[in-house]
Amino acid sequence: MSQKLVCNCNGTMPLDAKALGVTVHQSLCRQELGSFIKALDGSEELVIACTQEGALFTEIAEQSEKPLVAPLRFVNIREVAGWTQEAKLSGPKIAALLALADMPEAEPVPVVNYESQGRLLIVGPGSQAIPWAEKISISLDVSVLCTEPGDLPLTRNYPIYSGLITKLDGYLGNFSVDWDLQNPIDPEMCTRCGACLEACPENAIDLSFQIDLEKCKSHRACVTACASIGAIAFDRSDRKRNAEFDLILDLRADPKMRMSQTPQGYFAPGKDPLDQALVVNQLLEMVGEFEKPKYFVYNEKVCAHGRNGKVGCSACIDVCSTGAISSIFKSGQGTVEVNPNLCMGCGACSTVCPSGAMRYNYPSVPHQGKELKTLATVFQAEAKKLDQSAAPSLLLHTLKAGTQMIDGLGRSAHVMPKQYEALPSFVIPYGIEHIASTGLDLWLGALTYGFAEVILLLSGDEDPAYRAALEEQSQLANAILKAYGFNERIQLVMANSVEDLQVISQAMGALRQRGALNSICTPASYGLSNQKRETLEAALEYLQKQAKTPLPEAGVALPKNALLGGLAINKDACTLCMSCVSSCPEGALLDNPDEPILSFIEKQCVQCGICAQTCPEHALTLEPRLQTVEQRKQKVALNQTQAFHCISCGKPFGTAKMVDLMLTKLGAHGAFAGAAMDRLKMCGDCRVVDMVKKEI
Missing domain, CATH: 3.50.50 (FAD/NAD(P)-binding domain)
Incomplete structure (x- = not known):
């Protein structure tokens, strides 16, 4: 645990010291600075509930004779909670934010030089x-x-x-x-x-x-x-x-x-000469060695980019705004390559990746999941003490731009409360490296942890492709929630720029007027995984158990380009050639070595479409849908028929439909004229033997 120093900023925040369980200072950065200096001599980590004077506290700490146990950690409660219209009701949110600041930092990631x-x-x-x-x-x-x-x-x-x-x-x-x-x-x-x-x-x-x-x-x-x-x-x-x-x-x-x-x-x-001068100042400092985080992890084994020379999923390539991702085909198998020096850490590639082959790692989803679970748990525990039953709303935002907007809104609402509305007491902000890096697994995971809704704050500087991707993914998430009988709980707030405070003010005003919502389910205990599909499956299974309405037998249709779904097959056209089986990158399509049966496990399917492109008879069609967890785990037969047996040795080597098709297409060929037509009814070995005998 850490020692927490909380200040009500000259009495402008109505903080309840007893409810928070800490001493509340009034001028920690001025007259009461001695309390901070004294805390530096302690053996605990320090969490300071003030971001405005972070530079001052850091400078004093650096001048201290005793080295710090750990770097200072700062948390903003003023603009996001203490200066809001219902600051007196913000105790649960403040407690949650302080608890978040107490959590271990994310594991370090590799760097790019x-x-x-x-x-x-x-x-x-x-x-x-x-x-x-x-x-x-x-x-x-x-x-x-x-x-x-x-x-x-x-x-x-x-x-x-x-x-x-x-x-x-x-x-x-x-x-x-x-x-x-x-x-x-x-x-x-x-x-x-x-x-x-x-x-x-x-x-x-x-x-x-x-x-x-x-x-x-x-x-x-x-x-x-x-x-x-x-x-x-x-x-x-x-x-x-x-x-x-x-x-x-x-x-x-x-x-x-x-x-x-x-x-x-x-x-x-x-x-603009001024803009040019500012850039020149930056250039003068860009000599030497530099590093940045390696934001992503790529798992080639589960990538659905291409098989058999066919391109399936290219979502990461399409959404990348820096040109960092490129397509590579070797021996017909397609993968992608990411240049880490060009990657700027938006994370949109991981958001749109259906298989989880592209994973954002700064920080990881498991780390974010632990932090979100803490926020929701602490908020609800503190709210229960105040007889508040509603659940918190999660406001996701890009760390730098979003923090600037939220802080600006809090200050404006404090000075001009009639013109601006700050965050309601039930809205908890959570900064991430880039808003485009968050997707279905984290959103649904947050809802199962007890958040009532997830709000994405876009600051206006995102690439248009990112906005489109987030809109598409939020529509998919809401379609899944509606399939289980829940209301839509994922929404986007789109500002035009970081200075566009009116848009976020109006959005917060609408939330305040509507009031806090209840969570859609009892809080889950499972942890989020680094594997996107694994986390998604866990969330779906939990939501299904808590669903208001059961899924119909045929499932519920999902939007186009969904990462969940099945396959429709035209059995009349399908010859069971099994080309689709060899092309499937996820093992969702299976054959049977003993008899001609094409099987399918829907849980494994990422809707990449390579199978449909590979099928020579165009017999397969993607069906974006949501079925029950039990149905999606089952292996079902898409098509099956009787095997055709070699007329010479009796060994099965194909299907009757496939042989009939060969007879139709090749029967007129000179190589199979007359008695040679029977060779089409033989297995490969017997066909060679027959040709040799006829030549002798």
Whole structure:
């Protein structure tokens, strides 16, 4: 356990010290600072219920002679609970937040390393790129690629190129840039001697040392003047250039990298000089070795990307906004590859992955599950003491942007309560690295732990693909809940930006007016797993036990692209060739070595669709649906028939339908004319023996 220091911020929060079980200070960061200094001498970890003065407390702790038992931990109760419209009722929420701060931190994850030597390429019009190069070439190893001419400096302190970029990719410390030299003058070879300016009769060359091809009449006097240098060539055949850099400053009006989350080390600040200056300050600090978390874990064995040369699931590739995920096929088997240096940690790939092959790991779902269980358990225990029966609502948000919004809303509601509404007493905020990293397993798990609903706060800076994915997944979650007879309990609050406090204020006002909800079930005790399907199955089984209405025998239809469902088969078209069995990446389709039976286990199916694509007769169709746990675990026969026995040795080698199909398709072929037609009714071994006998 830890020692908790709680302050009511100069009496602006009505905190009940007895109910919270702690001493409540009034000015911990000022007159009562001695209480904090005294606590530093203790043997317990310190949790401070104040985030505003975190820097002050940290600085004092660093100056303390006695080393800390553990790093200070801070929790915000002011903006999220103490400054709300019903602050006096927020005791259970405050207790839950304090309990959360007491929990162990997540296990450390592997790191991804970057190394930058400060090789910077400034791309853009010469009039903008060159002035910046002049300013920062003292600190960084600068090169300039002018996409539009600009006056060149007379001294060659750094390389200057010209042309149009054809390819730009990479990341901090490892950018590769391809461009085409468009102008007859190569500025990197040019000595700025000015001989070409004097020689040109059309004045088509200026101090940019680039030829204005609209003015040029092809006298070629400049070529003669530059003969000893060789910087000018109208008939240059090799115009392609390539170079590698650590950092990119892209000043073009139309930047090459358009993804919402550009790689580390790439900056495109736009035309605003202030924005450019802020970026330059960042660039100056990006020399050396850096690291970031490796956000994901990929399990190739359960990936449903491709089999037999067919692409099944490409959800992670489609949703990734950084281009970090690519498709790889080897010997017909498809997997994906993630470049950890390009991955920015949004986690959307894990959210949309149906099999759990792509897993978010910062932190893991099991760790988040333990924290959510603690929040729900402590809240309900404290609420019970106050005779409050309603359950808490969970507000998931991106840690940085969401915290900024929630804190801003709390302050605004405190100062202008008639214009803004802060979080209701029953809404508990929970920050995660990125809102796109959360999905069905965590949402349904939270509901089974006792939360009444899950609200996703989107701050407006998410890639459109992330928003679409979260909307699709929330619709699926609500469809599952409705199938069990529950109301919709997953909702999205979409702000346009982190400054858009009115949207979240209106959403919180609507929740306050509606009031707290009861949980949909008694709290579960199971733990969330790293395996997405395992967690999902546990949640479904628990919800089924608590369901208000039983599922019908035929199941309930789910939205398109659901990760749960079965298969419909056209038995008339199916020849039981078993191509689908060999293509299924999850082992949901099974054959029988003794007789022609195609079986199916719905629990294993991730609805990737490879089987339907592989089937030569197009006999299979995906059926997104929710059946009972018992039905989904059973092995059922999709199709079966009598085996066709070899007319020579009697060994079964196919089905009657398959042989009939061969007879129809190959009967007219010369190789099977006349008596040779019987070979189609033989197994492979007997067919060879028969051919040899007939030739002797």
